Amino acid sequence: RAKRISTPQIRARKGGEPIVSLTAYTTQMARLLDPHCDLLLVGDSLGMVIYGFESTLSVTLDMMIAHGAAVVRGAERSCVIVDLPFGSYQESPVQAFQSAARIMAETGCAGVKLEGGEEMAETARFLTQRGIPVCAHVGLMPQAVNVAGGFKATGRTEEDARKVTADAQAMAEAGAFAVVLEGVMEPVAAAITAELAVPTIGIGASPACDGQVLVSDDVFGLFSDFTPRFVRRYANLGEQISAAAAEYAQDVRARRFPAPEHCFIPKAR
Numbered sequence: 695r696a697k698r699i700s701t702p703q704i705r706a707r708k709g710g711e712p713i714v715s716l717t718a719y720t721t722q723m724a725r726l727l728d729p730h731c732d733l734l735l736v737g738d739s740l741g742m743v744i745y746g747f748e749s750t751l752s753v754t755l756d757m758m759i760a761h762g763a764a765v766v767r768g769a770e771r772s773c774v775i776v777d778l779p780f781g782s783y784q785e786s787p788v789q790a791f792q793s794a795a796r797i798m799a800e801t802g803c804a805g806v807k808l809e810g811g812e813e814m815a816e817t818a819r820f821l822t823q824r825g826i827p828v829c830a831h832v833g834l835m836p837q838a839v840n841v842a843g844g845f846k847a848t849g850r851t852e853e854d855a856r857k858v859t860a861d862a863q864a865m866a867e868a869g870a871f872a873v874v875l876e877g878v879m880e881p882v883a884a885a886i887t888a889e890l891a892v893p894t895i896g897i898g899a900s901p902a903c904d905g906q907v908l909v910s911d912d913v914f915g916l917f918s919d920f921t922p923r924f925v926r927r928y929a930n931l932g933e934q935i936s937a938a939a940a941e942y943a944q945d946v947r948a949r950r951f952p953a954p955e956h957c958f959i960p961k962a963r
């Protein structure tokens with residue numbers, strides 16, 4: 695069994711070969727992606743992608759644990775990181791520790807990710823000092839959609855750029871092993887990457903980032919409620935599934951399925 699990539703190994707990729715990351719929510723998807731990725735993210739995007747919620751706010755700790763454990767079972771070499779869901783960490787460092795400790799213990803993942811910058815730095819330090827590796831997530835933070843008033847890229851104004859830069863820096867200094875930059879103006883993301891001591895992992899950020907992450911269902915054309923401009927679609931599996939389901943339906947209605955080879959037919963004696 696290949697040894698899993700650790701969070702210090704991800705950390706050590708700063709300025710080196712780009713970190714390849716995709717989301718995974720199930721064992722089977724983890725098995726398919728594991729040989730190609732360095733980091734598998736069990737993102738709380740699963741709330742929108744597989745549970746049909748309007749935002750990530752309704753995702754629970756139990757959901758993240760169930761899917762985190764499923765992904766760990768399917769991954770052999772990738773570093774598996776699980777999102778802390780909304781409401782499970784923002785109250786205090788102690789609350790964050792209790793939630794993160796459950797995720798670590800019950801899934802076997804390598805670390806957790808949480809949204810937030812300067813205001814979450816104390817929490818990131820509290821967790822890392824107590825044995826829980828933290829990946830930060832700054833810029834566009836989907837759990838803050840109600841405060842932000844929508845899903846908008848950040849770093850447009852100088853003040854905004856300074857804020858996201860300070861957020862990334864605060865989390866790196868607090869011990870985060872990597873920082874996800876989501877929806878950040880390209881030059882700002884490139885500048886943060888140049889300044890930060892830890893890897894940046896971009897999503898709608900910059901090719902200069904130390905790694906890239908996307909939501910798998912977007913990449914494979916499985917989730918098409920909307921496609922953000924930062925997604926490149928590498929397959930159209932949704933269309934293939936629809937076509938296959940239509941063919942199956944026709945075959946059943948025409949009694950073309952099952953065929954004799956699918957049936958248990960007693961041998962004549």
Ligand code: KIV
Nearest residue numbers: 717737738739874907
């Ligand atoms: O929940 C998620 O999938 C994420 C990534 C898009 C970074 O946080």
Ligand code: NA
Nearest residue numbers: 737738739777
């Ligand atoms: Na997330």
